[in-house]
Each structure stands twice: as C-alpha cells, then as structure tokens.
Amino acid sequence: MKHFSFYHLVLLIALVVPASLLSQTIPSSSGIRPRIGLYGGVNINEHSANFSGLPGTPSCCPEYQSGSGLGPTFGLLYELPLTSQILLSLRGGFASTGGTLTANELTTVESNGVAVPMNIQHSIALTKTEIGVTGLFGWRLSDQLYAIGGLNAGYVLTASFFQKEQLSDETLQGTFENGSRIRHEFTGDVPNAASIQTAVQAGIGYELPLNREGSLLAVPEVTFSYALIPVTSEVPWKTHTVRAGIALKYSPVQHLNPPNLPPNNPDVPPQPPTPEIVASVTAHGLNKSGVESNVVQLEVEEFTSTDRRPLLNYIFFESASAEIPDRYQRISEDQTEKFETDNLYGLGKLSDHYQLLNIIGSRLRTMPNSSVRLIGTNANVGEETNNRALSLQRAESIRNYLHEIWGIDEKRLIVESRDLPSVASNATDADGQAENRRVEIVADNPAIVEPILLHDTVRQPTPPVVRFRPTVNSELGIRQWRVSVMQDGHILKRISGEGAIPEYIDWQVDLEKESIPRAPGQMFYTLQIEDETGKITETSPEAIRVEQITIYNKRRERLADVEVERYGLILFDFDQATLNDRHLAILKDIAKRVRPEATVVVRGYTDRTGDPARNQVLALDRAKKVAAQLDLPESQITVESSSTPPYDNAFPEGRFYSRTVIIEVRNPIREGDSG
Template sequence: MRIFLPFLIFLVIYNLSSAQTDTLRTRYSLLGGYMMNYHTADFRALPDVPNCCPKFTDGEGNGIMAGVGIGFPIGYDLLFNMRMSYLNHNAVLQREEATNIINQGVSEGGSFLHEITPRISTVGIEPSISYRLFGELFLNIGGRAGVLLSPEFDQKEQIQNPSGATFADGSGGNTGLRIRNQVTNRTLPNAQLLQAALIGGISYELPLNNKRSFLVMPEVSYQYALTPLVQNLTWNVNALRMGISFVYQPQPTIEKERRYKKIYRRDTTERKMRIPAVRVMLVDTKQSSSMTEDDSTITTTTTIAEYYERQVPLPPSVLIPAISAFGVNKEGKESTIAELIIEEFRSEYYHPLLTYIFFDSTSASLPSRYKTLTEQQAVMFEMKALRGMKALDIYYDVLNIIGSRLVAYPKATITLTGCNSDNGVEKANKDLSSKRIDAIKSYLESVWNINAYRIKTVVRNLPEKSSNPLTSDGMQENRRVEIASSIPEITDVVNTNDTLRITNPPLIRFKPSIVSSEGIVSWKVTVSQNGIVLMQYNGTSNPPTTIDWDIAKSQATIPRYDYPITVTIEAKDIEGNTANQTITLPTNQRTLAKKKNDKSGDKLIENYGLILFDFGKSTLSERNLRVTNFVKGRLKPNSTVTLAGYTDRTGNLQINQRLSGKRAESAAKSIGRPDAQQKGIGQTELLYDNTTPEGRQYCRTVQIMVETNTP
C-alpha cells in the first residue's frame, strides 16, 4: 500500500495537468479494495445461543472486496454500471459489563467481557448510476443485493478482572474456568440470507494511455445496510469501502466509407434430357466475397459465378418390364403351369427331443433362449401348444416338456449330468458344472414341483461323449447339462399333428426381364393372392434371369384361397419413369373337406427325426432304435418311405455327404425298408442355424417321411 500510494498520487497530478473530457464508452472493470466494517446492533443474545450480555450495540472490523463489472453510457455524463462483487463483513462485537464478584467470600469489583466474532462474506450484484461531476470525477449512487456465504461466528464470555476469579457452576461450586458460554465455528442462526444495501460514493478516472482504453479508477463509497444480518434481530452491517478498479474501454471505431462491387462470371454446359424442347436453365450459383481496406474506405467485392445448363431433348425413352412363370418338379424339370394345385393332407410329426441344455462360457445361468414359465403358467402348459412348431422351436421348451412328463409319470426319475469345456477358465472346473446342474434342478423343483429325491446328479468335466474340445464349436457343445431318465417316456419324441399343405409344382420359377433405354434404378416382383402379399423380391440394376419361389419350404407362404395368384413386376429407370406388368396363375385348392366330400381318397404323411449319432458313425443309438421300431410298426403295405440324411457345417463336405447317406441307409434297414428312397445331403443344405450348439445337433439328423394312402 505504501508503494502504491505515491504512484497513485503521481497519476492524479499527471491527469489533472492533462485533463480532457472524453465521450463515455462501454467499459469492463476489475475491482479490488479494502473495507472498514461498522456493525450496529441492539440485541442481548443470538437465537438459541446462551449469552449473559446485557446488550450488544456495535462492532468494528475490516475485510476485502473484489469484483468484476461492466458499464454502459446512457447519456453524455451518465453511466449505468452493473458489478458482481465479493465482500468480507468480518467484525468483533464486544460489551464490557461491570459487576460485583464474590471471591473467597469477599465482594469486590470486577468486569465481564462479552464478545461475538462473526465471519461473514457475501456475493452480490451492484447496479449503480455514475454521474460525471466535472473532469474525471464521478458521483456514484446505487444499491447492492447479496447472498450470505456460510456465515459463522465465535462467542465467549470472559472474566476480565479480578485476575484470579473463576465462574461458579449452578450449585455454587468452583468451575475453575474464566470463560463460559463459548461457541466456536457455529453457523449463524436464523441468518438473513438475502442482504440489501444502499451505496453512495465518488470515483476518479486516471487514464493509462493516450487512447484512454485502459484506466485506473480509485473509488470511495459508503454502504448502508437495509436488511438485518439475523432475522427479527437488530444487527446491521455497514461499511466504508475503498478500492481501485482497473478498467478497459474499447477504442471507438471510426466509420469509414463503404463501397461495393459485383463481378459476374457465367459458364454453360449441355445435357440431353427427357424434355419436349431445348431450354437453358440456371442450375447453380456460387458467390464469394473479398474485402480491401484503406484509411478512409472499405471496399467489398462480390464475385458471382453462374452455371447454366443447355438441356437438349432426348429421343422417347423405353421401359418394358416382363415376367413369365414355370413350374419345376422334384427332379428340377421345368414346365408351363396350367394351374397351381394346393392339396391338404393329415400329417403326424414325431420330433426328436434333444436332452442337452447348453450354457454360455463360464456361466451357470440358463440362457434366455430357453423358454421358462412361472409356477402358475406351468399348470396351464399343454403339449398341443407345440403344434405347428419346428423341432428346434420345440426344443427350447425342453425343460417344460420334461417337467410336464415328470408330473405325468410320478415314479420316474431323471439324472442331470453337469459338464464343462475343460478348457481355459473352465479347465477342471467341476464347481461350474455343479452350478449348471443347480440351475436346471432349481427350475424343475420350483416351477414343476418335482421332488428333489427324483433328481439325481452327476458332476464331471467333459461329457462322456464329448465334441472336439479344441475347437470353438466343440467347446460350445461341451458346456452342457445332459438329462437322462429312468423311463423312455420322459425323453421320448414329441408328437404333434397338423394339416400339411403341399403344392404341385413344389417350386415356381419366375423369369423376369426389363428392357430400358435409360438404365434401371430399381425393380420389384410381388407375388400375392386376394390382396395378401405372399412373397416379394427386389433389387437395383438388372434383375436376375431366374427367381425361384420354393413354396414347399414355408407353409406360411402357400396360397390359401381359391383365387388366382397375381405376379407383378415393377421397374423404375434413371429418369424416374415407372412401368409394370402383371400375370396370373390359376389355383386349385384340394382341402381335406373337399376330398372327403368327393370321396377321392387321401393320404397320411408322417415325419420322424433321428438325432444324437456317435461322431463319424452311422449306427443307431438305443433312442433312435426306439423311433425306428415305432416307424416299422406304423408302416402299411402301401406306405411309401423317403429318408434323407443331414450333417452340420463341421468337417469335410464329401465325407459328411457319405456319412449322412450311410446313416439314412442304417435307418432304412432298421425300419425294414432297405429299398426305400434314400439320399445323403450332408452339409449342402443346413436345416438350422449352425452358430448355436443345438442348431448343429439338430442338423446331424436323418429325417424319415412316410406317406400312406387312406380311403
């Protein structure tokens, strides 16, 4: 402060000697300063804080102030200011109380000192008006609205004299203490958080450069409080404020003459289009600007580039889509279609039930793809709900199927064998195998109410008949729990019946073609019946030469009504032109009801599946022999049998094809029809998703179809 004061005096003297009135400008300021705080009071004690003081009346202290502000000229000599400030209002309130003190039975004169030391800071805004009195001297009048920041206080009551005196306790005993009612770092009770005050003072501007863009502005002001520090208590905080602001006010800009120039540049290209006559079109405009400046002028030059297109008529466009349809029989031979025959047959499905439950790596939680029920839902579960579902979809209900069968056969027991991949984290981890058993056992006990004594458990690492533990697929398949039963009825095939719909021909081959002079953007072939879309094919560029609709692969897309099938091809070319062609195919629905009325005869179609063959072998397991023996007993002299063997994606293509053929041959011999039609398809046609272990297991199958004519 001693160093700064001479510098400030020098600036004032220098400014007075070269003072000139300047037009007021928008300004930004940083404030720092010192405060002399004057507390006025009229209270005996703070709320809920014991104090024996007769009355506190005043107190003094000091603090700092800091702030940032902005000012706007609102007249030649007037500024409107807005400042955000931080203030310290610290002080000490003291009251000396004269009293008589009984010291060792003798009354003598003494005194108490009552003291409250508040620690108070506020953050607030200070709107004000500054009026230039003359030269650089301003009168400032305004106000302040602030918010208390965590107000605290200390308090004590101390015996000043005599020096040896101490306070007595409630019963008159000596406490040995010269201080009582002491409080430290206590939050000020019932503090008035919002503090308002009036502010008045003067300030003086001292420029630091010729352009007066930087100023030093000392100021003195008095702050008079309008609100008490504590609610319902007379205690106000006033202050004499002394500070210095460092002010920045941007240099006013000098208005220069503005000049504008425009430069046009034009370019034209030619394009052939589908239009009736030649025309010239503005297709694009680009604009760029540059600016040059000297002492008196600012010149803006705008360059406008215009791009025109001369559009020349094209010859008439050609867009002709066409489509034809042919029937393809089982041997792959094409023929024209007189009509599409859809015939209904009674069918029986005997789906093999895979009794392996597969788990994710290192997990003992039942994967979400397996269907689970609540105890109430289990009561309502019926096997007929599985009607029309594929084998793999039925498999995901395996725990509910086994649970319902255990309920139906109360004397039956099952054995759960928990396994792991015996690789990596699962290496020799029988505890994980045991937890996997617990997941299934808990479900059967809690949902299906199967007594624990009916469920035996076996814990091991790799399964007895494990898959290759070194491959990803093999490790997937080894992470499982196997379910075996004391009677075959628990894990037997799942029998469902349905109405099978077969078309003749089984496949329709579409041959689309599009003639276009402009090029094709998109095409679409829609197959529908009576407004219902059965299939849809689409693409860009040219369509393929043939599109096969394999009707036999999906019962959902087989036409269901005695209405013609509509086939529409739509095409769109580069120019946005569209065209279409539609053909119709007659249908002949031979439903079960029609055949019964016509007494034209019918046939029963039965489908069986064999799974769980040993690796690389074609011999039939005990479970599979149970199925083939059942098939053998169902055969009639007029029954026609077809067998097809399949494998998953694992292994060599040719080896898998031969192996699947041998398995089909073994099944044919087992049912007593070694001369039945049989083929090994192998992995050339994957029946299910091979990314899951159950999908691969169900692909390793022999499917048996038996067709028997019935009256």
C-alpha cells in the same frame, strides 16, 4: 376470453415449416413415393383437474378431479418416407376434445328432525373444438406395423361450459334453497381459455393394402395425446386424448417427364442418358428330385397327419454364461396345470425344443418314480477352459427351474459337471464350441425323453420348392434386392439380400408351413431392386395359380387319399451314419405301421458344418442305413438326400436337428377308416 400471442404463432410456424422444407430436400428420383390421404375417428377425452369451480362462477363443489367425453376428429395428411424404415407425417384437421367433469358430494340435511343422507352431483360440461396441425415421425416395426410419435398444436375454436349442481336421482326427497332440485346453473365461455393447445402424441398403425400394387392403404390407428397446456390459465385443467380411427392413404403413381431436347448447338455434346435399372424375374418349380420346370400352378393338398417329433435333450448356453437363454420358453407355476404338448403343433420350427424344459417337467410330474441327470458342460476354450464351476452352474439353473416351477423333488434332479461333453463337437470351430456349451438331460426312464406325438392336418405343396430366377441390369450396381410373394393383399413370403443378386432364389414352401397359401386363386410375385444411388425399380406382379385340394373335397368326391405319418431321427454321431439304440427302437415301431400298399420316403439331411459335397454323401448314407433297417421292398421305398438344412443353423439346436433323417409314411385310407 382467448388470447392469441405472437409466441403461439411462432410455435405453429416452427412445427410446419421444417416439415415442408424437408419434403423439398428429398429428390423425387429417390424412388420413395410420398402419400396423401385423409383420416377420421373418435376422440376418447380424459380430463384431469384439481379445482372447485371456475373463476367468477358460483360453485359449492368440494373439488373436480376427473371427467371424460367423446368427440369426432378428421382431417388431411401428407407423408414422406425418409428411408425404408422412417417416415415424416404432417396432418391437419379438426378435433373435438370436450367432456364432462363430475364430482359427488355426500352430505346430510335435516328433515322433520331426522338426518337424511344427501348426494349432490356437481358437473361442468366442456364444449371444446380446435383445428390444428401434427408433425409426426414414424418407425416401421414390421412390413405393415409402425409406430408414430411427435407434437400436435391446435388453435381453439370454441371453449364454452355448462355448469350445474343437482340432487342425485337416488335421493327422491328434498330441494335446494331455491325450491328446485337443481342450482348453480351457468353457461358461458371458459374464462381466460388458452387459444393454443399443444400435446405430445404417440401411437401405432397397421397398413392394410386395398389394391394389388399397394398404392391405396387403409390404416387403422390408435394414438395417445398428452396435453402440455391447460384448458384455462385460471385453474389446473388438462385434456388428454386417446384417438382411435382409420386413415386412407394413397401413393400417387410417378410419371416420368420426357427429357428436354438439347439446344440446337453442335458445339455442346448431348448429356449422357441417366442409368436405368432393367429387371425381370421368372418362377420355376423344383420337385423332390431337384428337377426344375416352369411353374404355372402351386397345388396344395390337405392330409391327416401324425407327426412323431424327436426331442433333443440338450439345453444350450451363451459363452461364459449359466443363464438359460430367452429363446427357451419358461412359464409360471400357475401355468403348469394348463401345459399340454398337444398345443405345440403349428407354433413354428423348433417350437417343441424351446418347450423342452416344460415337456421334461410335465413328464417328471406324471412319472414320480423317474429321475434325470443334468450334466453341465463347457466349450473348454477361453474363459471356459477347465471351468467346471460354470458347467455346474448351468446344470443347477436347469434343476432350479424344474424344482421351483414344476415342483420336482431335488433328489430326482441329479446335477453333474464336466468340461467337454462325452460326445463333443469340434472344439476348434465356433459352431462346435457353441454346441459344447450345454446341459444334457439324461433320464433313467426313456419315456421322459421320447418323441412327442402330434395329430393335425398338414398341407403339402407341389412343387415343394419355388425357384425365382432374376435378371437384372444395373449400371450403378445393386445396393439391395427383395422378392415378395403376395395373395389377396397379404405377404406370404419375402426374401431379401444386399449386394449382387444370386443366380436363383429358392422359396422352400414345404419347409415353411406358415407361408403356404391358404386360399385358391392366384398369388403374385415381384422383384424390387435398389441401386447404389437409392433408386428403386419393382417388376410388375406375375401370377402363379393356386389350387387347394381339401380333405372335405376328397371325401365328398371319393378321391384317393392317404394319411401321412412323419418320424424324425436325430443325434447321429459327428460325421457318422451309424444307427444307435434310440434309432433302432423308433425304426422297429415304424416298420409295424407300414401297410403293404403304403409308400415310404426316407430323406437324409445334414447341417452347414463341413464340406457341402461330403455332407451330401453323408446325408444319403444315413438315409440308406435307415431304409435298410426298415427292410421294405424297393418298389415301396424311396431314398433321397437334401443339400438344404431343414432348420435355421444360426443356433446349435438348429444344427443338431438338421443332422437328421426324416421318414414319411403315406398309408392309403381304406373304406371305413376314421376321418
């Protein structure tokens, strides 16, 4: 018999009322829209127990410990975003949390004077349903992924059981004392079953937009509920639940009510109009020469590609630390057998540098007669002043990894230490100090640190840069802004900032391969503005047509095609355009691969350090030196420079890789070429 107490009623009210009151305190003008919807799924019920039988019900079971079962769950939901990252969710619905407890008892019986093993299967099948409410807080982990956690309280509708003890089907002989293979069959209500069930609930969900505006969402969810109250007060028996299902959520479109007309009283001045946000955004294309034009189409063409990526043979460290930073990828000894540089393509910018320790370890393993010098250095300022012990510890941390994980003999790993590197960055600048905290890997065999060669299919966008030009009029100022680009409900790119919005916002499509659209059709862009009061305005989606030109189509239609080869030169001396021996060796190899009908683009870059105007001149000067070394006709080669660093300059490695010259060779594919 279930008992509903005043305490249980108070618990339900305490869960529901705060959520309702909080939803009333959030003004509808905040620009954050609530959601309504429904959910459904399956409960995977896991029962934990520690008893031999229910009170008043005969049982010979030694002990029930666990069981499981499945059941449906469904209901309605209401969500109220509190901020852009946190939401409040209130749900009410039905759940089936039953299952079957089972226990096997091994015994022996005498048959014709012989001891025969016997397996008795004990079971209690619980039928349990409830209706309840759940209060959850949600935390957004990314644009579409979020975590939820909270408390569930339910009123038990049914709690009945069916018990039996049965001889195992594997035991084909014998019966119980009643002449049957089944005994102790009983059914009824669970004695003193709890009327209220409460549980702590946590889980994750992933939002999938079902329309362009994102007002209708399909949300797969997985949650776990840990029961706080047992099924009955008579025995230790709880039901924990894993719930897997999907929710459909809808954000109602807000309609502004017409303003109330002021009373016909000439003595009372009319109220000033509420400040509005007026926003618009247009998209423009930026070609490789920096010429801007209206963009109505983004063309994405596939090419076969050979990418020769230079290796920066430096490992950088945090201030006063000899611990290898987490951004450098480390693997276990067992994983070394499966490591291949061919798997590095498409892992994102600087992925090959973050695998540097494993690349060096792999090459040292395959070249057993080669060795490396590990030269630890420091910034020689603050705690690191004259701290060669720290420099040595940094070199030793690299040696230990190569020895312990890759099995390289320590005699081949020569550690050295000094203060500033032999070619140091500006020691008075924070960026320069970070660049001087490093270990240099110097090999006696150039093959140990030679560029990695990757073959793949590249997708080249035209124009390479999409420039968004916003126009915003907000009387209350701008708190934050965001430009979003979407295709087929998926976010391709988001660019955001705080405070005043810039004159233009550039999307470097050609430098962000992961954001290039992969399907033909249309992509859409919007601008969202939040003013200082929290009011949000978003522009209507504007379309840019996307055309895909695949290698397959070019082969089928016999269109002109090229093979793209890319080469990178790094490690230029600070503020210098002089080519070193490593550069000259690579350029000599490139010159051999340029066909007479090929076109070559040489593009120079610099990092964020120093004067931007000087950097632009330096980037172009480096590109010109490279072009002159290739010694190609002017009609065949184009020399350019870019003011935008090609890598994230927040870390030292990004700045080193940005001091580069990229050579792109486009060789026309002739009849009979493979591919």
